Amino acid sequence: xxxxxxxxxxxxTEKGKYVExxxxxxxxxxxxxxxxxxxxxxxxxxxYFQGTGAADDSGLPNDRFFAVRPEGSVSTLKxxxxxxxxxxxxxCASSLVGGPQETQYFGPGTRLLVL
Amino acid sequence: AQSVAQPEDQVxxxxxNPLTVKCTYSVxxxxxxxxxxxxxxxxxxxxxxxxxxxNLVKGSYGFEAxxxxxxxxxxxxxxxxLVSDSALYFCAVRPPYSSASKIIFGSGTRLSIRP
Numbered sequence: 001x002x003x004x005x006x007x008x009x010x011x012x013t014e015k016g017k018y019v020e021x022x023x024x025x026x027x028x029x030x031x032x033x034x035x036x037x038x039x040x041x042x043x044x045x046x047x048y049f050q051g052t053g054a055a056d057d058s059g060l061p062n063d064r065f066f067a068v069r070p071e072g073s074v075s076t077l078k079x080x081x082x083x084x085x086x087x088x089x090x091x092c093a094s095s096l097v098g099g100p101q102e103t104q105y106f107g108p109g110t111r112l113l114v115l
Numbered sequence: 116a117q118s119v120a121q122p123e124d125q126v127x128x129x130x131x132n133p134l135t136v137k138c139t140y141s142v143x144x145x146x147x148x149x150x151x152x153x154x155x156x157x158x159x160x161x162x163x164x165x166x167x168x169x170n171l172v173k174g175s176y177g178f179e180a181x182x183x184x185x186x187x188x189x190x191x192x193x194x195x196x197l198v199s200d201s202a203l204y205f206c207a208v209r210p211p212y213s214s215a216s217k218i219i220f221g222s223g224t225r226l227s228i229r230p
Contacts, residue, residue, distance in 0.1 A: 004158070006158075031216075033216070033217070033218075040222075040223075041222055041223070042119075042205050042207075042220030042221050042222050042223050043159070043205075043218075043220050044220070045216075045217035045218065045219075048216035048217060050216075055216060056216045056217065058217075059217065091158060091159065093159075098216060100147055100209050100210065100211060100212070100216075101147055101166050103149070103161050103164060104161075104218060105161065106151070106158040106159040106160070106161075107158050108156075108157055108158040109158050
């Protein structure tokens with residue numbers, strides 16, 4: 001079946017603008033995760049959804065970052081007043097029900113460049 | 116603090132030789148351990164995981180990893196390297212308690228296999 005998909009694959013924006021990044025998880029997966037990967041580093045956790053609710057948003061760096069998953073499937077990561085330091089690859093992952101033993105399956109990522 | 120260390124930024128191996136990519140972790144309790152591989156401009160692909168049981172875990176593409184509790188290590192191995200194994204490899208850990216939603220990644224090791 002289809003894996004996790006993310007759009008757009010690349011996004012270039014100017015400092016101060018608003019951006020939305022979309023994630024479409026594997027069908028039937030109730031758990032969805034967002035990570036951010038800066039150049040030369042491993043992915044860092046941002047937020048975890050169980051169904052429609054954000055079960056853990058401890059990784060969001062500040063209040064410019066927000067994510068929603070209104071119908072428990074597609075999720076959108078929203079970044080307000082973008083800064084150059086927000087430039088990174090934003091990865092989305094999903095798993096079946098969110099248990100710690102489960103494998104998280106990752107999408108190809110959205111590469112965000114803030115000029 | 117929970118953490119994962121990949122002490123080598125790069126590992127170079129000749130094709131046909133065995134390879135080892137090192138990983139050590141620091142987590143309370145019995146962790147869940149993962150290896151992921153990242154090819155250029157692609158998302159993370161799951162290779163294998165250790166949950167419990169046999170310390171030697173076999174995964175995709177002929178890779179295996181050995182869990183060593185006393186050394187808190189989870190090194191990735193392959194008996195005979197292929198040029199196509201060249202990629203970026205991430206070790207990751209997930210704390211065992213059910214409220215832990217996120218995966219903690221190492222900084223990655225770039226594996227280069229020369230013909």
